[in-house]
Amino acid sequence: MATTLKAGSIDGVMSEHPPSREHLISILQDVQELEGYLSRDSINRISEYLHLPTSKIYGVATFYNQFKLTKPGKIQIQVCRGTACHVKGSLNLLDSLKLLLGVEVGGTTKDGMFTLETVACLGGCSIAPVITANGRFFGRLDKKRLEELVEKFRAAGEVAE
Secondary structure, X not given: OOOOOOOOOXXXXXXXXXXXXXXXXXXHHHHHHHHOOOOHHHHHHHHHHHOOOHHHHHHHHHHOOXXXXXXXXXXXXXXXXXXXXXXXXXXXXXXHHHHHHOOOOOOEOOOOOEEEEEEOOOOOHHXXXXXXXXXXXXXXXXXXXXXXXXXXXXXXXXXXX
């Protein structure tokens, strides 16, 4: 990130960028880093700052999959669906997680604790199948180990092993 986010607010983030359309993606990235996602309020404020219609901002935010328009859970679980992980059973892990968490891919649990996502590849092929939880890698998983991890996360309220 080019900015320091010292201000700790959306207005602070925007003040670190000139009010020009060419800075839209940088502003969106910095606001998402600050808030964890792009709220309706933040998009409206960016719209006012850049003098762009909110539809244009939503268009950019929905085009790039790096942007989230809904608040993610406290623990974000990503299931690798790359070839090595697929061969080693990541689809079964994904199905188990859907049942354990009670959400579909892209969903967040009602308590706001977990968000479930899939990714094309996490680069952990040698320890397939792999998931990440808030960026921490967990590999060579089976259903039993996965269930244990989710219960530990739930009990701790954070990613713990």
